[in-house]
Amino acid sequence: MDHIDRALLVQLQQDATQSYAALGEAAGLSAGAAHERVRKLRARDVIRRTTVDVDPAAVGAGVLAYVMVDSAAWMGDSGADFAAIPEILEAHIIAGSASVLVKVRTATTEQLQDVLRRIYAIDGVSGTQATVALETFFERPVSPHAGDFSSPQP
Amino acid sequence: MDHIDRALLVQLQQDATQSYAALGEAAGLSAGAAHERVRKLRARDVIRRTTVDVDPAAVGAGVLAYVMVDSAAWMGDSGADFAAIPEILEAHIIAGSASVLVKVRTATTEQLQDVLRRIYAIDGVSGTQATVALETFFERPVSPHAGDFSSPQP
DNA sequence: GCTCCTCACTGAACGGCATTCGGTTCGATG
């Protein structure tokens, strides 16, 4: 994981369809070398997968909400219960008053209500508190330079 | 946007490196037809871009937190201020007591604190409330079938 | 200091697949 790997990751995050020749040029490498480095990044699971960004509104998921889930019991083994609800895009155990935080996308607020109903049905859930997003400023992938931000440049 | 387009989107979300021949087979199409449909999905911005999923921990961003940002003023024009902080991955205007919700990834909790300091420095921000994720159950892309979930099948 | 080994890169060659295009079918429109 040196600065060349990070440059490759940045390039691939921006556009994973570009040729290895262009990728290598951006990182100061030949196409073969770029290919080899990317292959290793995949093998090490630094690159988990290559995927496409889909416009949520275009597939009927224009409503975005975050839901704090309160519980009466330990929720550490309930991951599958949340994963079974397809409208839930993320689920995290959190520190604080609630115990689980989930990110939900639905087509309408009625469907959001239905998702809340299904969350209530999960064992141990004692309450929810939903927060609806009115406007999204931006959503972007994690920066491969995250580690650099507070350490002095070498 | 018919069921074939949705099948293509699902396939591409799972693995955008597969050949158009495989893609077409999964959707009951020839390679040429699959290519043409995907081209149109890109042109319509249903597919925003092709990218790679990077392991946050591998690039020094192992700490995940959600921050509720309270403000004294209207924050609708402050998107750029949040975007200027690279550790912020998402920023949304929300309904409710706080006015902005941001998703943050950093290497350490010390760096998280530094991000909070920079958020405080944004014009109009009057307070923050951070929630740290202890464990992530899952993170996944939006389902192209979201619209189907509560409407009867046609 | 010298040699050996490993690792990463270059440049070229091969083959697969992305991309394009002509022809066909089907449905809608007038």
Next chain:
DNA sequence: CATCGAACCGAATGCCGTTCAGTGAGGAGC
């Protein structure tokens, strides 16, 4: 019924992903 357009198939072309032999730098061992 005739015309038009949209969508698909199958094949051809050429680009580019993938592999490989060769080269050089760096480190370990003696």
